Amino acid sequence: MRRTIVTVAVNGALLAAAALTLMPLLWMLSASLMPAGEATALPPRLVPSAPTLEHYRTLFTRLDLGRALLNSTALATVVTALSLLINSLAGYAFAKLPFRGRDRLFAVLLAALVVPAQVAMLPLFLELKALGLVNSYVAVVVPGLASVFGIFLVRQYALGLPDSVLDAARVDGAGELRVYTAVALRLLGPILVTLAVFTFMGTWNDFMWPLVVLADQERYTLPVALATLAGEHVQDVELMMAGAVVTVLPVLLVFVCLQRYYIAGVTAGGVKE
């Protein structure tokens, strides 16, 4: 009897929590499909009377949000690809390739994690301005290419790789670069997927830096474009909800498909066996 009550209480609480968590996202989706004006009707409607895609059409034709979608996709993909290469090289070396001062260097990198990115932002802007890169895609990309978190993630995983396998490749005459490309990269597979998901989402969702460094609307990423639209179209609730859906949906899909790897990254950062 007591067991039944506890079961109902626990699962009821979970259900309520899930409903509250989903409510804003479901309302966003629902409102994006409502005819103009319906999302602000009284009493509030939860479901569109006649679902329509007109707001999505407006976004992609008149407001050119497709351009921002393209920018975000391209930038997040490029940053992900390059950062995988750069951070896996470094993380692997910090674990498996000894050199003088290596561990002290790694400790310094870890300490840098407490420095908020905003501290670097003003001089970084001036630096890129001096290089003539302000308002360019390159400026959005470069600060995200190497990440201490990424190096840390790969290193912790690489520590667990068996030396015997790496040494076997060396005995066969493989150089270190060959050992890395032919053996280590394959073994690092799972953590690289984790890092890829993190980097893609982080770049996609980033707001402050692209806001600072991009000036032309046609170069805006989705979050910056959406924030700008939200300022100009405060009254068009349904339109803004459609914009929010376009911005959020790609990362939600990535998460749903690859969540096992994403969660692995969260716990790897927080708890170490």
Add this chain to the structure above:
Amino acid sequence: MRWRRTAGLWFVAPALALIAAFFAAPVLASLLLSFTDFDVYAVARPDRLRLVGLENYRRLLDDSRFWLAFRNTAYFVLVGGPLSIAVSLAAALLLDARLARFRGFFRSVLFLPVVTTLVAVAVVWRYLYHPRLGLLNHLLGYVGVDPIDWLGDPAWAMPAIILLAVWKNFGFNMVVFLAGLQSVPARLYEAARLDGAGAWQQFRGVTLPLLRPTLVFVTIMTGIGYFQLFAEPYVMTQGGPAGATLSVVLLMYEEGFRWWNMGYGAAVAFVLFAVILALTLLQLMWQGRKLMGGPGMAGAAREERR
């Protein structure tokens, strides 16, 4: 063997060069910048730059807007942080309960807000918060709460932003806690039950002490993150009403990138950094001895010493 030594250096070189050029150097330059009067005129003609020593920091102490931003940020960190962590822990305990069903499903759903784009959900919540037409006040109406002007009332604007932040972020720490909970050996609970401990006593006596290292890690990371409050007020309130949601980073953004007072903005950024650093060190010193369990940064540090 010698080749192996240099190989490692070549492997880390690209990452180190990028971090040096686009992070370390700007951070150091930021400190220098904060000792100058770099303003909108200097953007065009850097030769007009003057060193002014600690003048920016002195002005900061007299600037009522800085203190307002500082108080608001402290409010967000000190109320929003613990609230987020409490919600995360509660959700993790629910998911970890032996009688919970469909754990994988619930975990994914509760985690969803974490991966959403902050700007997008801030836009959504701005409408949910609408005093007359918003869904939130409508739902609260059912339980007899009078309409609240969430984003228009200076007393409610920060709580509204905290609520959004808790919703957006609790899933992350929930998953961290869940991993911590699952590493508690089941025999400890059995032993406690044999000693006649109830659910609450088991939580106090077994769960909390063993979760302590995770808790310290989560507290530090949440604190560091919450001090950087920016996008929520930028999108939802622009720092208003009456400056009630002006955060330190928003102030830095406005001074540096809107008015081009970059010297002053850099000083704001450095004060933020100093506060974050001091609080992190305090936390580590205070709780440091208890970090022997291994998680997180302590685990990484321990790895180092070996």
